[in-house]
Amino acid sequence: MRSAWAFAQTIRVRLTLWYVGLLAIILVAFSAFLYVNLDQGLREAQDRALLSQATQVLAVLNAQRGVPRLTDPTTQLPADSVLALYSASRGTLLESNTRQPPAVPVGVLRGAAAGTRSFATVDAAGKGWRVLVSPVGRTGQLRGVLVVARPEAAVTSALDELEDLLLLAVPGTLLLAVAGGFFLASRALGPIDRITRAAEEVGGHDLSWRIDLPPTNDEVGRLAATFDRMLHRLNEAFRRERQFTADASHELRTPLAMLTSQADVALERPRKAGEYREALTNIRQDATRMGHLLSELLVLARADAGHEQLTRELLPLHELVSDAAGAMLPLAESRQVGLEVAAADPLFVEGDQTRLTQLVVNLVDNALKYTAPGGRVHVCVKRQAGWAVAQIADTGVGIAPEHLPHVFERFYRVDRSRSRQDGGEGLGLAISLWIAQAHGGTIQVQSTPHLGSTFTVTLPAKT
Numbered sequence: 001m002r003s004a005w006a007f008a009q010t011i012r013v014r015l016t017l018w019y020v021g022l023l024a025i026i027l028v029a030f031s032a033f034l035y036v037n038l039d040q041g042l043r044e045a046q047d048r049a050l051l052s053q054a055t056q057v058l059a060v061l062n063a064q065r066g067v068p069r070l071t072d073p074t075t076q077l078p079a080d081s082v083l084a085l086y087s088a089s090r091g092t093l094l095e096s097n098t099r100q101p102p103a104v105p106v107g108v109l110r111g112a113a114a115g116t117r118s119f120a121t122v123d124a125a126g127k128g129w130r131v132l133v134s135p136v137g138r139t140g141q142l143r144g145v146l147v148v149a150r151p152e153a154a155v156t157s158a159l160d161e162l163e164d165l166l167l168l169a170v171p172g173t174l175l176l177a178v179a180g181g182f183f184l185a186s187r188a189l190g191p192i193d194r195i196t197r198a199a200e201e202v203g204g205h206d207l208s209w210r211i212d213l214p215p216t217n218d219e220v221g222r223l224a225a226t227f228d229r230m231l232h233r234l235n236e237a238f239r240r241e242r243q244f245t246a247d248a249s250h251e252l253r254t255p256l257a258m259l260t261s262q263a264d265v266a267l268e269r270p271r272k273a274g275e276y277r278e279a280l281t282n283i284r285q286d287a288t289r290m291g292h293l294l295s296e297l298l299v300l301a302r303a304d305a306g307h308e309q310l311t312r313e314l315l316p317l318h319e320l321v322s323d324a325a326g327a328m329l330p331l332a333e334s335r336q337v338g339l340e341v342a343a344a345d346p347l348f349v350e351g352d353q354t355r356l357t358q359l360v361v362n363l364v365d366n367a368l369k370y371t372a373p374g375g376r377v378h379v380c381v382k383r384q385a386g387w388a389v390a391q392i393a394d395t396g397v398g399i400a401p402e403h404l405p406h407v408f409e410r411f412y413r414v415d416r417s418r419s420r421q422d423g424g425e426g427l428g429l430a431i432s433l434w435i436a437q438a439h440g441g442t443i444q445v446q447s448t449p450h451l452g453s454t455f456t457v458t459l460p461a462k463t
Contacts, residue, residue: 011192012185019181024174031166038162042155043130047119050132053077054148061136061146068136068144070095078150082129085136086145088113094144102129102149109133112145121152128152191220195227207235244410248297255286255293262286296427300410303434310352310438314462317388318343318381320353324360325379328368336373339364343381347388348462351439359435362428363392363455370453371396387441388461393454399447407445408433432457 056077061068068085077083084101085094091109093101102124111118112133122129131149135142198210210228215221266279302308325341332339349356360379367377375395382389399407406412411426429443436443440460447453 012182012189015185015189016178016181019185020174020177023177024170027170027173031170035159035162035166039155039159042158046130046150046152046155047132050119050130050148050150053081054132054134054146057083057146057148058134058136068094068146070097080151082147082149084147084149086147088135088137088142088144091145100125101147102131104131104133104147109145113142115142122149128156130155188220191224195224198227198231207231207238240410244300248411252290252293255290258286259283293427296431299431300427300434303438308438310355312350313353314348314350315353315356317347317349317356317390317459318345320356321360321379321381321390324357325364328361328364331365332368332377335368335371337368337371338376339368339379340376341379343379345382347381347383349388349439349459350462351459355435356439359432359457360390360392362432363457366428367392367394367396367453367455370394375452383461384458386461388459390457390459391454392457393452395452398449398451398453399445400449404445404447408443
């Protein structure tokens with residue numbers, strides 16, 4: 001009982017019932033309209049035939065001693081027509097072409113005696129008759145009343161046949177509509193079942209299932225395509241999250257292991273003060289690196305959640321880049337790398353000063369890190385087609401083509417050993433990309449192995 005009720009609540013059943021209900025209303029209304037119009041048309045045709053017959057009879061009536069008489073031409077009328085002449089004064093039957101004409105109400109005869117032509121429906125001998133009552137007179141003198149009658153059997157028979165036909169056709173049509181409507185609803189809602197099964201089969205560990213419906217432009221096709229795209233985005237998001245979690249765990253495991261091992265070594269036996277100081281210094285360096293890593297992880301996590309707010313203000317990009325790159329000169333000198341800055345032309349952008357400074361520092365630090373002593377890093381700012389463009393070019397080791405698509409991924413390193421030696425966490429470029437995109441811009445990289453790399457930051461310029 002419960003399953004039957006659940007089936008009755010399905011969309012295909014409700015759509016079928018609505019469709020059949022609407023069709024039933026239309027069919028009943030059409031049948032009623034057809035029946036009423038046919039009834040009216042048949043009766044009007046019958047009245048016109050009676051009027052034509054009465055006109056024909058009146059044209060050939062003879063009067064003997066002032067009393068109208070039927071003549072032979074009346075025999076040319078249809079066999080089922082009945083003629084009767086009544087006196088105008090008393091309403092008595094004068095003559096008829098049948099022995100028992102249908103009885104006409106006295107009131108109708110009196111109306112005709114008063115000069116009024118009228119139609120009436122009467123019952124006689126168990127049959128219905130349609131009669132025309134017309135006054136008979138010449139030279140303005142009323143001499144009698146003519147009654148022309150025909151049985152209504154032909155009209156009622158046609159109406160009965162139509163009624164029987166409708167009583168068979170309407171239910172039969174509705175039964176076909178139920179079957180056809182349920183079939184069409186099932187075909188139309190079939191993709192919905194596939195979407196439901198997809199939603200049931202998709203789990204947190206496997207988002208690769210797709211509906212893969214043939215491309216259509218209807219509502220269900222667009223829904224299925226949207227569902228597939230949503231699954232793809234979720235799959236990518238979960239993949240990045242799992243990768244991010246694994247990489248973060250790996251990155252934190254190394255300094256934690258080093259902290260533990262250094263502490264264990266220091267506590268293994270009594271040591272001199274200088275040895276303890278050295279151990280604590282190493283522990284402090286590893287803790288500082290962990291703090292920096294956690295800070296960057298927090299920035300990316302807040303950015304992914306949409307909670308990292310940016311302060312928007314009008315900033316001179318040429319001065320911001322010059323100041324940020326200038327602050328990196330001591331680091332460049334310590335690594336024996338030349339650092340040049342060309343940002344003289346005034347150029348303004350709208351953004352967060354802290355984050356844009358971080359963007360420039362990250363890119364310049366990355367260029368210095370991978371440029372050998374004696375190399376050169378060039379930083380410039382220019383306007384290009386309404387955009388503010390900042391370029392950081394180096395003469396470093398470059399990036400192999402297979403690594404270029406992944407350089408902005410989190411924890412991705414081209415040279416892992418060197419990156420750890422220099423204290424990198426593999427998050428600087430990922431944070432830089434987020435900062436540029438949060439300001440409505442982009443970052444692109446071009447690189448040739450052993451010749452150097454160029455990072456180009458494009459931001460909307462303000463005039």
